[in-house]
Amino acid sequence: MAVLLLAEVTDGELALDATAKAVTAASKLGDVTALCCGGSAAAAGEAAAKIDGVSKVLVAEDASLGHRLAESTAALIVSLAGDYEHIVAPATTDAKNVMPRVAALLDAMVISDVSGVVDGNTFERPIYAGNAIQTVKSSDAKKVVTFRTSTFDAAGEGGSASVETISAADNPGLSEWVEDKVAASDRPELTSAGVVVSGGRGVGSEEDFKIIEALADKLGAAVGASRAAVDSGFAPNDWQVGQTGKVVAPDLYVAVGISGAIQHLAGMKDSKIIVAINKDEEAPIFQVADYGLVADLFQAVPELTEKL
Structure with missing residues (x-):
């Protein structure tokens, strides 16, 4: 089975820890293609290509994909979805904004915060504040999944996946970036x-x-x-x-x-x-x-x- 993984890209840089942990989980489902998109994503694509378990990297750069605009990112993913059985991402703030939109456009449900992969259709996720594990089996043609990265080890670095540049999808024009207010800190994220x-x-x-x-x-x-x-x-x-x-x-x-x-x-x-x-x-x-x-x-x- 083929898996499309939305890599976590912020200001043109790959969030390696979150993405590498999601690759570990996604590899249990099939061959992983990583999608790096944003206003600038070439460097992120090169970094993603080095993660063990990634077989191919798609890089899409366009102004409409910058500044974490979810609608244009979701449109891009849906335009690529035909080649993949699973569309996955780390359960980050950005992915939680994008993936439900992807699921709605594909008429599928989101299986969120997955902590375990049983098989290609069946997943485990924590409920009741982590005091119970829910097993979810999906019959959707396309599975849309986010992974709780804290429960997976990060994939190593040493891969050499091919990198392909692709075009962005048509911008739905539903939102526009105005400004970011970012709190600077010398402490770790x-x-x-x-x-x-x-x-x-x-x-x-x-x-x-x-x-x-x-x-x-x-x-x-x-x-x-x-x-x-x-x-x-x-x-x-x-x-x-x-x-x-x-x-x-x-x-x-x-x-x-x-x-x-x-x-x-x-x-x-x-x-x-x-x-x-x-x-x-x-x-x-x-x-x-x-x-x-x-x-x-x-x-x-x-x-x-x-x-x-």
């Missing part, structure tokens, strides 16, 4: 960071969240937050980890002042090592933590930061 330090409502205030940031900077980590902390105004929305935020699976996850609500656990429970710091020894976070410290975070975290 949250969903791909090897280390994440997250704070919860127990941190107490936006000012005290600097304690979390200081520890993160010492560890070269990304900063995360629980929904309670975000809702309380302690941290920005794009730091939120959980079922309604970002799903992460770093090598090390440090949870500070986080009780461990089920929706937060759904976003970080696949982390390799979980360290919890909380003064409440009954906090649910300790049930999933590999290491736990029952202590006042305002004393423990600055001391830990100082000694690192």
Whole structure:
């Protein structure tokens, strides 16, 4: 079976981690063709060609494909769909905008956040905040799938796939780019960071969240937050980890002042090592933590930061 994978391309660069993990999942379905598209995508295409498991790369460059405009990207994918049984992508913010449009145009359903591939028609995905696994069998002629990349290992680099330049589809003209407002940060991107330090409502205030940031900077980590902390105004929305935020699976996850609500656990429970710091020894976070410290975070975290 042939698989068309929408690679994650941002500002002309390939998001290698997300794309390589999606390739691992897609390879279970058949030969993988990676689609790199955008206002500029040639460099991304060359990078995608080096991923093990990619048999071919399609590169489409056009102004209409820039700035993450979903309608024109969906139109391009649908124009290519005739040659593929599966159309897949990593479950990123961009793909979650594009893939439902693709599915609607193909009169198919989206099977989202897939964590396991049983066969070409059957997939597993987490439900109930990760406490159960749903098995979905699709009879659609074209399967439209997004993969939860935190559950797959990244494919290696060493491939030499052919790269073909293609034309964009006709622009539907349903939306236009006005401007991007991007927050600059020297820290790693949250969903791909090897280390994440997250704070919860127990941190107490936006000012005290600097304690979390200081520890993160010492560890070269990304900063995360629980929904309670975000809702309380302690941290920005794009730091939120959980079922309604970002799903992460770093090598090390440090949870500070986080009780461990089920929706937060759904976003970080696949982390390799979980360290919890909380003064409440009954906090649910300790049930999933590999290491736990029952202590006042305002004393423990600055001391830990100082000694690192």
